[in-house]
Amino acid sequence: MSEVSPPGAHHEVFTAWAKQQGVQVNAVGPANISGLGLGIIAQRRIEAGELLCDVPASVLLTINTIPEDFKKLHEGITVHGLLASFLAFGGPDTFKFSCWKNTWPSMQDFQESMPILWPSFMREPLDNHGNPHYTIGQREDLAFILPPAVAGRWAHDQMREFWKIRDTAPLYRQEKKLKADWDVVSRVFPLETLPVYTYYWLIVNTRSFYFEVSGSEVAQNHDDCMVLCPFVDYFNHSDHGCRVDFSEKGYTVTSDRMYDVGEQIFTSYGSHSNDFLLCEYGFILENNRYDCLPLDDFFSGKRINGNSKKSLEKAGYFGNYTLDSDGVCFRTQVAIRRQALNTYHWKKFMAGVDTEDEETRVAVVTLLHNRILLPYEREAEEALQHLEMTGNAIPPGAKATLITRWKQIRQMIQQALLVHEFRRR
Template structure:
């Protein structure tokens, strides 16, 4: 086993020459035969870290970087002296790489990797942006500050009751969720605060409704599992590894986050693809500097020789070359990488809890049998097909609905038959029964236009009823966003001032969003640096929460507007337009 418990050299200080860091990395790449096109350059952009840019025009399909297999950091880089080949069978690849980087490197290896590791994010970069490393109090409902300035903070609440059977009394809630339930918690939480009836409704449906993926909860379980496995593998280090106030614990956390955010999918020569893709990973010097985009301009490929990066489209000199980390919404990007994007075509919010809580047990059974239980999304381009399909579930008969999801029934037929019934030539019950009977007005005559409008507004066509359900589900999400934004903005000054100045607002911000001094002390920050780090850390965490909730609110309101515009009779359902101006802190990627 290599020299254990030897401190990893601290990341470069802000005062260090940034050009030196880049030039040292380029020298490291040259020594490890990593080829970088002379048409690209690594640059540091203030507030965004490192990125890769074109210095000359590039053609589509042009190769711009090549990393040989020998230069990768993978399980092959971990010597048997650290963990035997037999013992490592029970250790996840992610945990093994993190442990070796944290306390297993020999002095020679530390010196070798130092120039590359200097480009990695510091621990404080992760603690400021990744909810995994935030105080657990932020995962629980918080009490709103006493002075909530609705108008001054740009927030307006809605009195709409179109919440799919989940009523909300906006004035009765004095708490809010800092983090969206897509990370942790429940989308039904707000309605569980609204009296006994709503609580009973939610309690009856929660068990069946919770199919939503809770990203932060999953990540926390993964990290704790990895930590326990490493502690069991190195029992003499277990007390330090398991103590949040020990420097060794902080080093493991730091390396775990770097491995998590900077690895690429990789199979060793002869290795079969594992069931868990996380068991096939490697870190790639140079390649880890490409930032993310939902519209990437380059791609990676690999074979036995190594990795290659090539352009997907022509690029002009000065353009940043962006890589796609995957089709990820902002909650995934936030949880895994520590950033969100205001303009993310892949963004979306999962509606499972809200949708399923509005259905009966029999309806959920129908969905399960049809393979339609769960995975309901509202995305930037509208509702997904599964969500739209569920909105027709109790509008059509079961047989019609089953034919509808198979593509063998057009819902427009139901609307046409409904119109015939209103005109007195059909049967309103036909949508459900399939029968046809001639109906007349109350006086035995054909219904007048006014009578038709009255019935339509009271009941609505089948498509109108389906769309109203869609709006109701989205409204429940909007109300959560409104409530959380009210709470978040109630603890800052009326101008959204995030600077800590000693007033009540700034003190409350530090108390709620900052780490304890004891936690910061073990990160080798030094006494004078702790207040500064704590201040910027609390402000950044708060701003990211505000930004994410604003993104959710904007996305949902935009989709609701689109649904309403498709039918004038839906215009009476209120849309909230406040709180959509975000102080931009989004970044594409997390390098440096």
């Protein structure tokens, strides 16, 4: 169990300020929780269904909080980028948030936890056009220690041509988004620096909530519905958590079960895999019922012939292949069988009719192992070996998280090998 200690003066000042602003807090308070930074704990026994926090809409930091003349300077920026610019360079208009800002993590905390800030040799640098300049044939061993679902690349030679998922990889998208926002902000504030902006951009990234700002009749783009919510941003994430509701009146958090005094109370940031949590929030869960590994890359490029791709597309089974603790998903099973079975047996399989004899079953399992599971397992082994060799070259927090993550990945693959009855020769 994590160690819990009092939060410190800044947090007491902030909590008093939040209450003055109209935030209602019932039976909970912030505390220092080892390994998680700040979090929320129960101050007495709490029953299921109790209202724990009620934050009026007037207290939220939304794009409507930002003065119009400041907004106008930032044409073309995202809501994320604008909120960050306001917090970083909004001057006296932001002074009222000072005691809230004092409760936030430091840049050093982010440097340990957020992959986007890890040393450049650990990830793909971007060229002047915002594209990664990864060149086949210029492999640097240490550049492959991020999980493929974060960095969008594979380490192993056999898999290097299948790095195309980088376009959809969270880290790549995040870097592009930050760069595009900074392009706007650096024109508005040419004397300001990227590290200062990046800090507030990451504050918004890790602490914002989904909220539809009132007054907008059109459905808002999901990415535009970002707000910061004082006090509720203390809650840490779990795959099961308290109910968080919003309406035009504001935000509420309601307990999902009974909590003992001193117990940490979580909300859920969504049904995210550990690789997503690592990239977007800088942590992974020990147990995560939503954890999975994407497998699309194994069916991209030259790995799949044109006819198989077409028939999978026609059947609605092309893409979105995953592996979780139960093994590979049904979509992956269908895709693998497209390559191992004739059309008659493949269609029967999709219809849920088992026509496979022992020989076919072995062919399918062999393909699954040789094409997907064993290369992925080798990937994990290599990453763990490289991580051992990094010494002090990477931040200790980053190293510890990556070792744990690659072990989780290896464990998931090994579990899948058992589920899919692999017999090693």
